[in-house]
Amino acid sequence: MGEPRHAAETMIEVEDLQLRYADERVLDGLSLRVPRGGSLAIIGPSGCGKSSLLCILAGLIQPTGGRVRIGGEPVERPRPDVALILQETGLLPWKTVWQNATLGLPLRQAGVLKRVKRALRDLGLEGLERRYPAQLSGGEKKRVSLARALAQDARVLLMDEPLAALDALTKEHTQNLVLKLWKRHGFTLVLVTHDIEEAVFLGQRIAVLSPRPARLVALVENPGVGTEDYRQSEAFFAKVREVRALLQLQEPPLVPRLRAPSK
Amino acid sequence: MRRAGREVGKRTLAYALSVLALLGLWQLLSWLFQLTLDPRMARVLPGPLEALMVFPAHWREIGNHLLGTAARLLVGLAISLLLAVPLGLVIGHEPALRRLLSPFIYTTYPIPKVVFWPILFVLLGVGSELSKIGFVVLVVFFQLLVSARDAAANLPRDYVLSALAAGLSRVQIYWHVVLPGALPAVFTGLRISLGLGIFAVYIAETAVRLGARRYAGLGSYINDSFGLFRFESVFAGILAIGLLGLALYGLIELLERWLCRWKYLR
Ligand SMILES: Nc1ncnc2c1ncn2[C@@H]1O[C@H](COP(=O)(O)OP(=O)(O)OP(=O)(O)O)[C@@H](O)[C@H]1O
Ligand SMILES: [Mg+2]
Numbered sequence: 001m002g003e004p005r006h007a008a009e010t011m012i013e014v015e016d017l018q019l020r021y022a023d024e025r026v027l028d029g030l031s032l033r034v035p036r037g038g039s040l041a042i043i044g045p046s047g048c049g050k051s052s053l054l055c056i057l058a059g060l061i062q063p064t065g066g067r068v069r070i071g072g073e074p075v076e077r078p079r080p081d082v083a084l085i086l087q088e089t090g091l092l093p094w095k096t097v098w099q100n101a102t103l104g105l106p107l108r109q110a111g112v113l114k115r116v117k118r119a120l121r122d123l124g125l126e127g128l129e130r131r132y133p134a135q136l137s138g139g140e141k142k143r144v145s146l147a148r149a150l151a152q153d154a155r156v157l158l159m160d161e162p163l164a165a166l167d168a169l170t171k172e173h174t175q176n177l178v179l180k181l182w183k184r185h186g187f188t189l190v191l192v193t194h195d196i197e198e199a200v201f202l203g204q205r206i207a208v209l210s211p212r213p214a215r216l217v218a219l220v221e222n223p224g225v226g227t228e229d230y231r232q233s234e235a236f237f238a239k240v241r242e243v244r245a246l247l248q249l250q251e252p253p254l255v256p257r258l259r260a261p262s263k
Numbered sequence: 264m265r266r267a268g269r270e271v272g273k274r275t276l277a278y279a280l281s282v283l284a285l286l287g288l289w290q291l292l293s294w295l296f297q298l299t300l301d302p303r304m305a306r307v308l309p310g311p312l313e314a315l316m317v318f319p320a321h322w323r324e325i326g327n328h329l330l331g332t333a334a335r336l337l338v339g340l341a342i343s344l345l346l347a348v349p350l351g352l353v354i355g356h357e358p359a360l361r362r363l364l365s366p367f368i369y370t371t372y373p374i375p376k377v378v379f380w381p382i383l384f385v386l387l388g389v390g391s392e393l394s395k396i397g398f399v400v401l402v403v404f405f406q407l408l409v410s411a412r413d414a415a416a417n418l419p420r421d422y423v424l425s426a427l428a429a430g431l432s433r434v435q436i437y438w439h440v441v442l443p444g445a446l447p448a449v450f451t452g453l454r455i456s457l458g459l460g461i462f463a464v465y466i467a468e469t470a471v472r473l474g475a476r477r478y479a480g481l482g483s484y485i486n487d488s489f490g491l492f493r494f495e496s497v498f499a500g501i502l503a504i505g506l507l508g509l510a511l512y513g514l515i516e517l518l519e520r521w522l523c524r525w526k527y528l529r
Binding site: 055058059060078079080082083084085086087088090091092093094095103104105132133134135148152 | 421431439443524
């Protein structure tokens with residue numbers, strides 16, 4: 001507590017993080033910082049350890065080495081101020097919208113019920129409370145996950161490829177929605193994605209990771225984030241090209257170069 | 264609501280039609296026996312009408328046996344469910360237990376449980392009700408255990424992770440994630456268990472006869488009728504078992520549609 005406060009207070013602090021499964025190194029000395037209310041997009045080759053990193057931040061896996069702090073406190077278990085949204089199976093199919101949105105929340109505590117109702121209303125889910133996930137569109141499902149995070153009043157929102165399965169138009173709408181919620185509620189956002197444009201649209205910083213074991217290859221500053229119009233700007237396309245170039249350096253060619261036919 | 268009603272009507276009709284077809288086939292086969300075999304041999308397969316005619320005269324006797332069989336079956340299934348499902352879910356969900364106990368389960372599962380019959384007799388009393396129910400439990404338990412274990416072990420990890428991230432405790436995870444996620448597979452196991460259970464009750468009821476008892480069960484009734492060459496009664500008993508199976512099957516189906524309604528949307 002006695003530490004000096006920085007100009008932009010650090011919300012998430014990852015230092016020299018190590019993770020190995022059996023004898024496989026998945027994370028090898030990863031360090032990252034996200035300021036309070038900031039956003040970080042993480043992008044990297046498949047299998048490099050992005051989901052594992054989010055699980056560590058969510059307190060679901062213990063790292064084998066290094067330090068993780070959120071809001072100045074070490075992360076040891078899941079915390080009510082940190083929300084996690086997973087790709088496809090984040091909602092429980094056997095629970096209704098209402099049951100999913102309130103899962104694990106202390107409904108009897110003052111104000112919680114009101115917060116849930118407001119979150120559902122804000123995300124246009126009013127009237128759908130009794131439906132099951134199978135009765136929702138892809139976009140509606142994402143909005144239920146977001147409503148849950150808002151109902152939880154999370155200070156940190158962790159998203160693991162949340163929009164991967166959506167069609168292009170719904171994806172764009174939902175990205176706009178995430179941007180709006182991030183600006184309005186001021187939570188700290190960490191977004192894992194395979195989608196370069198999504199990373200550039202939502203990440204004030206973009207962490208480009210190497211193949212397993214994941215190391216930080218580059219941390220791209222992306223100050224243009226914050227408006228829906230950013231998507232249309234030259235600066236946006238330049239950033240997309242920059243990140244793509246960094247990623248292509250990482251990815252080994254999928255197709256082995258063809259040998260010249262021997263005569 | 265009305266659509267659900269029409270759905271139930273359609274299914275009932277389908278069941279009724281297949282029962283009728285089965286009875287027709289039975290009648291044909293019986294006629295074939297009577298046309299081609301020696302009359303004394305042909306008696307082995309009476310027609311469905313002859314079997315049905317047994318009911319008006321003996322409904323009280325058959326009804327009591329039906330009650331006995333149904334009670335043993337239901338108690339056996341209930342005990343098996345209560346033991347096997349929680350155990351299977353825990354073994355499937357906890358990686359350490361899964362590794363430790365799965366080999367044990369899979370070596371025990373395929374053993375024909377009839378070989379334990381003598382041990383049960385000695386432990387629970389020769390011909391006692393407890394030994395009969397115990398045999399049903401023995402046969403059905405492993406089926407349900409394997410169904411529950413497999414379902415819990417194959418549950419997508421993301422369900423558990425997001426529920427844990429939402430702050431649920433390890434015990435709450437069982438109630439909110441593992442049990443409901445495994446329930447459809449448990450119901451499939453239960454349907455298989457129904458067939459196995461009926462087989463087990465039949466064996467248990469015919470294995471030892473200790474005098475004619477009112478609730479001795481359909482197995483005993485069929486067996487006695489065989490001994491007396493009353494083949495109409497044999498088939499009346501078989502009909503009664505079929506009806507019992509059909510009724511319980513329907514009950515399981517209703518229960519599943521209610522408890523797993525999220526699987527049956529639209
Ligand atoms: N429970 C586990 N036990 C053993 N190895 C695991 C476990 N979970 C993940 N791994 C391995 O760790 C590596 C990183 O997995 P992770 O899911 O974090 O990658 P990712 O970057 O999210 O990949 P993707 O982009 O495909 O989602 C993979 O090689 C994976 O096989
Ligand atoms: Mg992943």
